[in-house]
Amino acid sequence: MEQSGLTHRPSSTNGTAWTLTDGHAGNLRQALSLAAALGHDAARNWRLAPRRPWRWAAPRRLPGARHAFGADFAAALSAPPALAIGCGRQAALATRLVRDTGARAVQILDPRLDPSHWDLVIAPEHDGLSGANVLTLLGSLNPVDDNWLAAGRADFAALATLPRPRIALLLGGSSRHARFDRAAFEALSQSVSSVLAREGGSVLATVSRRTPTEVTAALRERMDSGAGPDKAWPGVAWTGQTGESNPYPGLLAWADRIVCTPDSVNMVSEACATRAPVFVFEPARTEGRPRRFLDALLARGRIRPVDEALARFDCEPLRETARIATQVHARLS
Numbered sequence: 001m002e003q004s005g006l007t008h009r010p011s012s013t014n015g016t017a018w019t020l021t022d023g024h025a026g027n028l029r030q031a032l033s034l035a036a037a038l039g040h041d042a043a044r045n046w047r048l049a050p051r052r053p054w055r056w057a058a059p060r061r062l063p064g065a066r067h068a069f070g071a072d073f074a075a076a077l078s079a080p081p082a083l084a085i086g087c088g089r090q091a092a093l094a095t096r097l098v099r100d101t102g103a104r105a106v107q108i109l110d111p112r113l114d115p116s117h118w119d120l121v122i123a124p125e126h127d128g129l130s131g132a133n134v135l136t137l138l139g140s141l142n143p144v145d146d147n148w149l150a151a152g153r154a155d156f157a158a159l160a161t162l163p164r165p166r167i168a169l170l171l172g173g174s175s176r177h178a179r180f181d182r183a184a185f186e187a188l189s190q191s192v193s194s195v196l197a198r199e200g201g202s203v204l205a206t207v208s209r210r211t212p213t214e215v216t217a218a219l220r221e222r223m224d225s226g227a228g229p230d231k232a233w234p235g236v237a238w239t240g241q242t243g244e245s246n247p248y249p250g251l252l253a254w255a256d257r258i259v260c261t262p263d264s265v266n267m268v269s270e271a272c273a274t275r276a277p278v279f280v281f282e283p284a285r286t287e288g289r290p291r292r293f294l295d296a297l298l299a300r301g302r303i304r305p306v307d308e309a310l311a312r313f314d315c316e317p318l319r320e321t322a323r324i325a326t327q328v329h330a331r332l333s
Contacts (some may be wrong), residue, residue: 017043018103020086025209026266027087028150030141034122035085037141037325038120044048046073050090059092059111068095077095079103083332092118099223103239104332107330108141122324124265126292137320138296139269140154145319149253149274156250160203167192167310168255169203170248170271171219172263173210178286181213188281189222190232192259194308204251210263231309244305252276257310262286265293272302272318279306 019031028045039165046069050058056070073094080101081231085108086094092111095118096113098174099105107118115121123129125136153160169192174180192203207216207225215237223237238246239293252258260270261286271278280303283294297303302315 002297015316016040017083017085017145018046018098020046020048020084020098022088022090023047024088024122026140026264027091027109029143029266031085031087031091031144032320032323033141034106034108034328036143037321038083038328040083040085040289043085046094048073048090048094050093054093055090057093059096059113059117061093065093068097069094069134070137074147079281083170103181103219106328115186120328122328124293125296126287128226130252133331135331137324138300139293139306139318139320140266141321142266142270142273144252144270144273145322151213152249152251152253154253155245157253158246159204159236159250162254163200163205165195165199165201165256165312166235166254167201167203168196168204168251168258168271168276170207170251170258170260170267171207171211171215172261172267173208173212173215175210175263175290177288177290178261178263178283180215180263181212182218184261185215185218187316188259188261188306189218191306192306193308195310196231196233201256203233204235204255205233205237206246206251207265208267213242218244257312259306259310262290262294265290268294268297268303269318270318272297273321275315275317278303279310279317281306302312 019035021027021031046067050068054062080098080103084095084103084105085100087108092107095105095107105118106120108122110123110127110129115134120133122135125138179183219237221235252274254278258276260267260271262280262283283305286294302318
């Protein structure tokens with residue numbers, strides 16, 4: 001078993017910040033969001049491509065771990081940053097290596113190793129991690145705040161012309177904790193159609209990398225011609241069109257209500273960081289740690305299950321990134 005902590009901490013750093021991730025969108029977004037909240041918008045972003053056998057063992061260190069991420073990373077350790085922010089299991093090995101050089105190391109998500117190997121570990125409450133240097137948050141880190149939303153409105157100003165109430169529809173897919181398929185989409189669609197028939201308005205929809213092709217096709221049908229007795233949904237839908245940017249920031253910024261699938265903690269966290277009421281499809285059918293996250297939001301009154309009414313309710317934005325950044329700054333000052 002590895003010993004916790006370090007016996008030697010050199011003190012020379014080059015005063016910059018690094019973010020370290022495997023490049024997966026959720027991990028990268030969290031690392032960049034924290035870096036920006038700490039004032040490190042110009043942080044150097046490392047996309048890690050770990051080699052075997054270190055990839056298998058991460059974040060535990062095998063002999064020669066300094067070379068786990070290639071020659072460029074190993075050479076860069078000679079001029080380390082003042083702060084390294086990592087997210088994900090592979091990054092947890094990289095932040096340990098950077099910490100050996102004297103940098104302060106902040107690791108996002110449970111590294112499944114003694115937290116004392118890092119200066120700070122930031123983990124969601126539903127992971128159940130605790131420790132003297134562990135900071136917990138509800139959900140995940142993200143960039144959504146009033147300035148981010150204002151930029152989304154400016155960048156996608158045309159969405160303001162769509163009739164209100166505007167329903168942002170954020171579609172994910174199935175995971176090991178929640179299932180979302182064509183049948184689930186049809187059930188969700190009935191609720192959206194009921195609101196449109198009763199109140200008018202429009203739909204601002206987007207899919208994700210996880211969305212099944214049959215769900216994407218069903219969304220196109222709803223937007224283009226309707227399905228069955230329903231009329232086509234007015235509004236816009238991004239379904240991965242080549243050459244077109246995802247209007248996701250604009251969707252969140254212009255939404256009067258947000259409806260989302262339960263499979264992504266990141267997606268639900270970002271929806272809850274807006275000032276719009278959020279409705280999650282069948283949270284009771286979600287399992288594991290994401291279920292604990294959704295239960296906490298339900299208890300707070302920040303989300304409600306999708307129903308036929310989608311009735312607006314008062315809510316406060318969930319802004320965990322700013323709170324965590326303040327704590328990180330205080331701990332590392």
